[in-house]
Amino acid sequence: MTRIISGRAGGTVLDVPPKGTRPTSDRVRESLFGALESAGVLDDARVADLYAGSGALGLESLSRGAASADLVELSAPAATLIRKNADRLRTAGVAAPARVHRANVSTYLAASAQVWDLVFIDPPYDVSEAEITSVLVALAPRLSADATVIVERAKRSPAPDWAAAGLEADRDRAYGDTTMWWGRPTG
Numbered sequence: 001m002t003r004i005i006s007g008r009a010g011g012t013v014l015d016v017p018p019k020g021t022r023p024t025s026d027r028v029r030e031s032l033f034g035a036l037e038s039a040g041v042l043d044d045a046r047v048a049d050l051y052a053g054s055g056a057l058g059l060e061s062l063s064r065g066a067a068s069a070d071l072v073e074l075s076a077p078a079a080t081l082i083r084k085n086a087d088r089l090r091t092a093g094v095a096a097p098a099r100v101h102r103a104n105v106s107t108y109l110a111a112s113a114q115v116w117d118l119v120f121i122d123p124p125y126d127v128s129e130a131e132i133t134s135v136l137v138a139l140a141p142r143l144s145a146d147a148t149v150i151v152e153r154a155k156r157s158p159a160p161d162w163a164a165a166g167l168e169a170d171r172d173r174a175y176g177d178t179t180m181w182w183g184r185p186t187g
Helices: 026-038 056-063 076-091 105-111 129-142
Strands: 046-050 068-073 098-102 116-121 143-154 167-175 178-185
Touching: 026 056, 026 167, 026 178, 046 056, 046 105, 046 129, 056 068, 056 076, 056 098, 056 116, 068 076, 076 098, 105 129, 116 129, 129 143, 143 167
Parallel strands: 046 068, 046 116, 068 098, 116 143
Antiparallel strands: 143 178, 167 178
């Protein structure tokens, strides 16, 4: 069972697509969001959740004080499910907008004029490193000066190519078979 860990909608159960996604575990999300809160990243943040799956990362951000979230998911059934999960947050009193975009991540980034403070990139493990780099390059001009980008991949995956996008590595942390890499704009 996937749920919102904390914040205004803490405890709210989220539906997860039956196939094609690998939701970030509650334990990993709890650790990740504890670190984000400690760094002061969430308050009034404009968030993008790319390859959103169930929307758990973007929706957890809203529950904990983010100003808005753009949740991008190509799968029509998953996008429908994210909308239902976002409705549950509204019912729990989270007023910040959760905008669900049924689109390919690269296509969405090419068409978007939005600027984000916090971005989650949590693609299926079979997405290539070249595609991740392409997404980072397309994302870089859409980041605020003090933005945080988090890439979640299998532990055996290489670190993202931050430099190709004009970004720099900040930190990384392994959780079992998963690694979270943090990056930020240079300068």
